[in-house]
Amino acid sequence: MSKSSRLFEIIQMLRAAKGPLLAQQMADSLEVSKRTIYRDIASLQAMQTPIYGEAGIGYVMRKGYDLPPLNLDVDEAEAIAVGLSMIARTGDADLWRAAGRAARKLNEVAPGTRRLIASSWGLEDIQTIDLAALRRAIRAEQKIDLRYRDENGQATTRTIWPLALNYYVDTAMVVAWCELRADLRHFRLDRVQDWSVSDEHFTGEGSALLEQWEQTQKDDTVLTRGF
Incomplete structure (x- = not known):
């Protein structure tokens, strides 16, 4: 897993958590060392991500935090495009229209x-x-x-x-x-x-x-x- 993907996953875990998360818990989930999690948390905090806490106590994220824009590689963009197209299977017309809007935006930055x-x-x-x-x-x-x-x-x-x-x-x-x-x-x-x-x-x-x-x-x- 790349560092950018790992940072995204850490943010997602903290947003979903109902209480403080220990570095060891995140390390076990992402299959990396606890030291790697400490470095990733420091990187996120340096990017002004509102993560609070410290080693041994756990980490929390400010409620309502929105993810910053992510840079996608070609394979990731293609995976999203196929996934959006498959939303037609749900039979949800509103969701399908939303998927269409998202796909058009994706095509603007990744025409392929x-x-x-x-x-x-x-x-x-x-x-x-x-x-x-x-x-x-x-x-x-x-x-x-x-x-x-x-x-x-x-x-x-x-x-x-x-x-x-x-x-x-x-x-x-x-x-x-x-x-x-x-x-x-x-x-x-x-x-x-x-x-x-x-x-x-x-x-x-x-x-x-x-x-x-x-x-x-x-x-x-x-x-x-x-x-």
Whole structure:
């Protein structure tokens, strides 16, 4: 766990606590040493976080304290984007509208999050492909070589330009430009037999292709919600 994540967790624990928390309690929860907690508390206090107390007695936080803005890395922003999209599963219209507002704000500072789309139903774990590596290839506009089996069981070797990743109820699907078909295609990840990230890139061409795909989806009847 990074220091910034640990500081966030300490603040959350102190905000939720009904009484003073000992450094040892926080250390056990975060799986770090008590000395690390002391240093983290000192860092937070130096940043004007209203934490009061001392070693051996425990620490408390002033009620009503709001968290300062947090800096998110790319993976954290993408995780939040997918989580916001999945709020559609709750059936709570107000919460869904709030999630939409939050997603638009997130997209302002992390535009790449619009490339991750989640359906309103669950998805089982995918074992056929490394999704983190696939997302990195999408961000880097890096080509992928794969051996793919279609719905009839026929296998072909493809080089694709990955543009977006869709999470559906039974699988995930990558939207890509296929060099073999010279067209936009959808590839179910559970039909990928083998794959590797190529050394070749399609730098600067991904956004236009993604917009082209988005245009084709406007009249699509698939019930998948996106922001």
